[in-house]
Every structure is written in C-alpha cells, then in structure tokens.
Amino acid sequence: MEEEVAFKGPQNYWPQAGVTYEIFVQSFYDSNGDGIGDFNGVIEKLDYVSELGAEAIWFMPIMESPTYHKYDVTDYKSVHPDYGSMEDFKRLLEEAHKRDIKIVIDMIINHTSNQHPWFLESKKSRDNPYRDYYVWAQKDTIADFLDKKVITLDSDNIRQWHDPGLGEDYYYGFFWGGMPDLNFDNPKVREEIYEIGRFWLEEVGVDGFRLDAAKHIFPDDRPLDNHEFWKEFRAKMEEIKPDVYLVGEVYDKKEVVAPYLPGLPALFNFDFHYTLLDALNNQDGMLLPKKQKEILDFYQGITPSFIDATISSNHDQPRLLNELGSDPAVYKQASTVLLTMPGAPYLYYGEEIGMLGLKPDENIREPFLWDVEEKDTGRATWIDAEYSTDETVTPLEVQKNDPNSYFNHYKNLIALRNSTPALAIGDLELFEQSFPESVMAYSRNLENTSLAIFHNLGKEEVVLNIPEGYVESIFKLGNTKLEGSSLTLGPNSSIVLN
Ligand SMILES: [Ca+2]
Ligand SMILES: [Ca+2]
Missing domain, CATH: 3.90.400.10 (Oligo-1,6-glucosidase; Domain 2)
Known part of the structure; x- marks a missing residue:
C-alpha cells in the first residue's frame, strides 16, 4: 500500500471548497490537567490543524450550559468556564487568524436550556x-x-x-423537555437572537456560525416560515459582517434541504454521508456520483451560488471506521472519495487517526489520542474512553512516523486537494461509458484541466479501459497499475489521473 502525492503548495479555497475541522473542545486537548479540553489546549494545537491542511474550525457549543455537550445554552454571551475565559477564547481567535484559520461556532437558537x-x-x-x-x-x-x-x-x-x-x-420542546423551543413568532425573540449574533461577530470576532436544528425554528408544517426566517437572519448578520459564513444543519433529503439555500448559503449534505456508506458497504460504484450530481443540479436550480458542505461523519454519527466494518482499506477509501469529490468537506476531529465509537453520543465524542497514554499530557480524561484507547487506536505521534498511517493519508489527500484547483473547485462530471459495477468513476474539470478519478470499491481486482487523455497519476491508494489506456485496480484501490 503506497500513496504518492505529486502537487504541493498552499491555496485558499475556504469557504467554497476548503476543509473545515470540527472540534469538540471538551475532548480535544486539556492544557491545565483538569481532565477537560479547553481553549488554551486548542491554541497549542492550531499548528496541528494547519499541518492537517484544514482552513477553518467549527467548534461544537462553547457557551454556558448544564450538560457536557452544551447544546442547551444558559447564557448566549458567555463561554463555558470549563473551557476557559472569554479572554482565552479571543486569544484563540487571534492565534487562529494569524494562521489563516477561520473560526465558526455552533449557534443553538431553536431552543435554550430549561435552566436559561x-x-x-x-x-x-x-x-x-x-x-x-x-x-x-x-x-x-x-x-x-x-x-x-x-x-x-x-x-x-x-x-x-x-x-x-x-x-x-x-x-x-422538540428534542426533549430540557430544551424548550424559543417562540420565533415573537419579534422580541428574533431581536434577542440578532443581538447575540452581533455580539459574537462584532465584539468577539468569530467568522461565522453553524446553525443547529435549522429546520425546527418553526414546526415542520411551516417550512416557508423557516425559509423566510433564515433569509432575515442572513440579512441581519450580513449587515454586521458582510462576509459572515453561515452553515446550516437541515437534517433531511435534498428536496427539503435546498429551499433553505437563500437563507443559509452553506448546508450540510447528509445525503452524501448516507450514500457514501451505502456505496462502500454494498460495493456499488456509481451510487454516490450519480446521487451527488443529482443533488448539485437540484441546488443549482434553486440558487447558482451555494456551498455544499460534504461530510463523511460528525458528532451525531457513529465513528466512520465503525460504520465501515472497521476495515482500514475501506476507511481510507472513504476519505479518498470525500476529498476528491466537489464540496466543502468537513472533517470530524479524530477521524484522521481512525478513532472509534458507537452511540450513546458520549462515546462518539471520546478524547483525542495525541500520544501513547503515559506521554499524553494533553489527553482529556472527563470520560473513560470505551472505544478509542491505546489498544484500539494508534495515537497521533506514532502515526506521524508511519507513512501509511491514517493521519498521513488524510494529510496527503488534503494537501493534494489544497494544491489542485480542479480537485477543489472543479465541476463534477460522469463518464458516458460504463465500468465494472464496483467502480466509482468521475471527472473533475476546471478550465483546461480534467482529472479522472477511479475507485474500486470491491474486494476483487478489476481491469478497465479509461477514456482518452488521462496519462499520469497524481494520487494512488492501494494497488493500481496504469498501462496505456488499461487500468488495473486492486481491492479498495483509488487513483487520480491527470
Ligand atoms: Ca482543562
Ligand atoms: Ca422550534
């Protein structure tokens, strides 16, 4: 198993196509030994985020809240003291911006805590x-x-x-009794929310928001009111910060998601996540590219400018490696698909080292493994890890020295994407010819560049004839061989051709 990267060099594709790294502060890096990850810990690891190639961070909720997950806020203009002070958070922003890393925070406005x-x-x-x-x-x-x-x-x-x-x-309370829904028919509530947005953008200085539960602002039978609300929210936020980034969580199929685009210019693509899993688990080659083409065309019909926030997992899903039968080859291929498809990929912390975890939610949000346990001074200990331990997951420091590690795989792929314009922002096209059933094939096209991408999702070797014009490989995963127009793809292998 060998990977090769031909292109290098920095580019800035965020927010249209750059990678955003999702961090659960609680589990990330504990700088003061109290067992809970914190802002100062994140500051220490900003260089790591840069090394990985991410251009932005999305923080899961950081405001005061009675729960460990903090999706039920008690004070919208605070940060949780477990994570540090507002001064610490502002320093984090400053340090991130020095490194050209944008900061997006979770904004939970559908409901508050019942302790608010x-x-x-x-x-x-x-x-x-x-x-x-x-x-x-x-x-x-x-x-x-x-x-x-x-x-x-x-x-x-x-x-x-x-x-x-x-x-x-x-x-x-849509989700549970501990999280009563705010009444958005009340103009006073809307004004409170806009003021909170102003506070974070203007006084604190974040770059944008991830809008939680965006389709639940009004009940399910009032979708049009929901769409209108987000348009108003966007207009209010853009008055404060014209380039504010807003990404919405509308957990549904494309027909329900797309009408939110005028208010929420970036939306998570949950179809992508589920279709990726289906495709890999059933070795169904063209399932995802066809679906993705359908989604992008559908979005295009609603608005010509949108950001397709693609995900292979997040804090609400079982860890991706578990979802893929704990098969390392399939796992590496999943990220190869994510990072060679169009969109603005989100990477959930820990996926780059192959962390494990199944529900309940706490166990898909376990502490990051920076180093082997006896040397890992920053590892959070607020929870006893059940899935991601030294016995099951190779810590980052060890992976750094292994060219075939998950970490180096992610890092190489992100570097390739960041330095290859067609891979970052090129159009997605499907080939007219058909290939063996287990083969996922598509091209990415930008101006005069066309890249052809092939993944064999199957466990058997396949041989295919590729279309004319593609001669050189710029990325390989697994066993592949290109001889003229004949391409041999071993089990779970992938290749990007120029
Ligand atoms: Ca701490
Ligand atoms: Ca609601």
Whole structure:
C-alpha cells in the first residue's frame, strides 16, 4: 500500500471548497490537567490543524450550559468556564487568524436550556414578560399530541409537549423537555437572537456560525416560515459582517434541504454521508456520483451560488471506521472519495487517526489520542474512553512516523486537494461509458484541466479501459497499475489521473 502525492503548495479555497475541522473542545486537548479540553489546549494545537491542511474550525457549543455537550445554552454571551475565559477564547481567535484559520461556532437558537433565565421567568406565570419567549399551550388544546410519537432523522423524542408541573400549561420542546423551543413568532425573540449574533461577530470576532436544528425554528408544517426566517437572519448578520459564513444543519433529503439555500448559503449534505456508506458497504460504484450530481443540479436550480458542505461523519454519527466494518482499506477509501469529490468537506476531529465509537453520543465524542497514554499530557480524561484507547487506536505521534498511517493519508489527500484547483473547485462530471459495477468513476474539470478519478470499491481486482487523455497519476491508494489506456485496480484501490 503506497500513496504518492505529486502537487504541493498552499491555496485558499475556504469557504467554497476548503476543509473545515470540527472540534469538540471538551475532548480535544486539556492544557491545565483538569481532565477537560479547553481553549488554551486548542491554541497549542492550531499548528496541528494547519499541518492537517484544514482552513477553518467549527467548534461544537462553547457557551454556558448544564450538560457536557452544551447544546442547551444558559447564557448566549458567555463561554463555558470549563473551557476557559472569554479572554482565552479571543486569544484563540487571534492565534487562529494569524494562521489563516477561520473560526465558526455552533449557534443553538431553536431552543435554550430549561435552566436559561428566560425560561425560568417564562414558566413563572402567564403574564410574565418572558412568557411568549417560549411556546405554551393548555393541555386540553394539545390532547392529540401529548403521546404522539415523532421520530425524525435527528430526533427520536416521543413527545414534543412537556409538563412543567405547574397546572394545565404545557411547553413545546422538540428534542426533549430540557430544551424548550424559543417562540420565533415573537419579534422580541428574533431581536434577542440578532443581538447575540452581533455580539459574537462584532465584539468577539468569530467568522461565522453553524446553525443547529435549522429546520425546527418553526414546526415542520411551516417550512416557508423557516425559509423566510433564515433569509432575515442572513440579512441581519450580513449587515454586521458582510462576509459572515453561515452553515446550516437541515437534517433531511435534498428536496427539503435546498429551499433553505437563500437563507443559509452553506448546508450540510447528509445525503452524501448516507450514500457514501451505502456505496462502500454494498460495493456499488456509481451510487454516490450519480446521487451527488443529482443533488448539485437540484441546488443549482434553486440558487447558482451555494456551498455544499460534504461530510463523511460528525458528532451525531457513529465513528466512520465503525460504520465501515472497521476495515482500514475501506476507511481510507472513504476519505479518498470525500476529498476528491466537489464540496466543502468537513472533517470530524479524530477521524484522521481512525478513532472509534458507537452511540450513546458520549462515546462518539471520546478524547483525542495525541500520544501513547503515559506521554499524553494533553489527553482529556472527563470520560473513560470505551472505544478509542491505546489498544484500539494508534495515537497521533506514532502515526506521524508511519507513512501509511491514517493521519498521513488524510494529510496527503488534503494537501493534494489544497494544491489542485480542479480537485477543489472543479465541476463534477460522469463518464458516458460504463465500468465494472464496483467502480466509482468521475471527472473533475476546471478550465483546461480534467482529472479522472477511479475507485474500486470491491474486494476483487478489476481491469478497465479509461477514456482518452488521462496519462499520469497524481494520487494512488492501494494497488493500481496504469498501462496505456488499461487500468488495473486492486481491492479498495483509488487513483487520480491527470
Ligand atoms: Ca482543562
Ligand atoms: Ca422550534
């Protein structure tokens, strides 16, 4: 197994196509030995993020919250003290910007914590000034919904209406009772949210937001109101920072996702994630390129300018290596597909060293393994790792010295993408001719450059005739052989041809 990279040299493709690295601060790097990752720890590892080739970081929630995951905020203008002070965070921003790394933070506005001062006020009485910050209903008006089981891609909650134990009034919380939904029909709530956006962009200096639960602002039967809200949000944020970056989580299929584009110029492509897994696990060569072409054409029909945020995993999914039968060859191929397809790829921390983890969520968010345990002074210990331990995952420092490690594979591929314009921003085209069933084939085209990319997802060697004009390999994974127009692809091998 040998990898070769021909091109090198920096380019700046973010946000259209550069790699964004998703960090869970809690599990990343603990700088002060209290067991919890922190901002100063991230600062120490910014050079690592650069080395990896990522151009931006998305931080999972950093604001005050009673839970370890912090998706239920109690103070929108704070940072969680476990992670450090606001001064530490501002220093992090400054250090990141010095290295040309953009910072995007998770913004959770669909709901707050039930410990948020607004909610504590809201539940006091019907005439409290904060009552209408949330969604309330009398029990008898929502009788039909009380035990209704609602299961969506992003929630397996069985009920949305919750009893605070104060009489006949129930409140709405889409995900769970600990996270009451804000009432976006109330203009005061919208003003509060815009002010919070202003605070982070103007006073703190972040580059943008990842918008959590973007399709749940209004209930499912009001999609048009959701689309309108995000257009208003975008306009307000662009008044403050014209180049603000907004990426939305609309956890659904393309028909539901695309209408959000005018308000949320970047959207996560969850179809990409699921189709990638299907393709690799079923050795179905053309499934993903066809799907991806369909999605991009569909988006194009809605708006000509959008950012397709592609993902191979994130903090809500089982670790990618687990999803792929723990097969290292398939795993390396998954990232080769992600990083040779169009889009703005997101890389979840730890995937570059092959971290493992299955649900519950805590275990797909385990501490990063920087070095072998006895030398790993920065490893977080807030949780006892069940899946990613020294016995199961090779720590980064060890991987750095192995040219065939996951880390070097990711690093080489990202470097190739960053230095190859057609790979970063070229159009996606499918070939007219057909190839063996296990072969994924597509080209990436920009001006006079055309790259042909072939992946054999199968476990048997295949031989194919490639289209004319491609003569030289610029990246290889696994066993491949090109002789004239005859290309031999070993099991789980990939090649990029120029
Ligand atoms: Ca710490
Ligand atoms: Ca909502």
